[in-house]
Each structure stands twice: as structure tokens, then as C-alpha cells.
Amino acid sequence: MSDIVSLYDAKTHLSQLVERAADGEEIIIAKNGAAxxxxxxxxxxxxxxxxxxxxxxxxxxxDFDDPLPDDLQALFEGR
Numbered sequence: 001m002s003d004i005v006s007l008y009d010a011k012t013h014l015s016q017l018v019e020r021a022a023d024g025e026e027i028i029i030a031k032n033g034a035a036x037x038x039x040x041x042x043x044x045x046x047x048x049x050x051x052x053x054x055x056x057x058x059x060x061x062x063d064f065d066d067p068l069p070d071d072l073q074a075l076f077e078g079r
Contacts, residue, residue, distance in 0.1 A: 002026045002027065002028045003025065003026075003027050003028065004028045004029075004035070005017065005029055005030070006029075007036065010027075010039075018039070021039045021040055022041050023041070025041075026039070027039040027040075
């Protein structure tokens with residue numbers, strides 16, 4: 001069953017309504033007695049991805065994201 005909430009109350013209690021919707025409740029927001037919007041929970045995605053180690057990498061060097069040496073950077077830039 002949907003709960004109908006006025007637009008004023010929805011603005012005043014938005015965070016509480018979002019939590020209720022996240023828990024599975026459907027909330028209808030009405031303006032002047034006419035339904036205008038529906039607040040529903042997001043569809044749950046599957047489980048979080050777990051790295052499979054497909055590349056066999058177990059270590060990333062601390063300088064991994066340091067700037068490239070000038071000669072190598074020049075090759076990437078076509079110089």
C-alpha cells in the first residue's frame with residue numbers, strides 16, 4: 001500500500017521519506033490533493049564485484065601514477 005504525502009510534508013521530511021522508500025515502501029507525493037510523483041526504492045543490483053585477479057597483479061608500485069619520463073611522454077604525444 002502506498003502512503004500519500006503532501007508536497008510540503010515531503011520537503012520537510014525528505015530524508016525520512018527516502019529512508020522509508022529505501023526500505024521498500026512506495027510513497028506518493030501530492031500537490032493540492034493530486035498525485036504528482038512517486039518515491040520508490042532503487043532496484044538492487046547484484047552483488048558487488050570482487051576482483052578476480054585475471055591479470056595476476058598482486059602489487060602496484062608506489063610510483064605507478066607518477067609522470068612519465070620526458071622521452072616516453074614525447075612518444076605518446078607523437079614528438
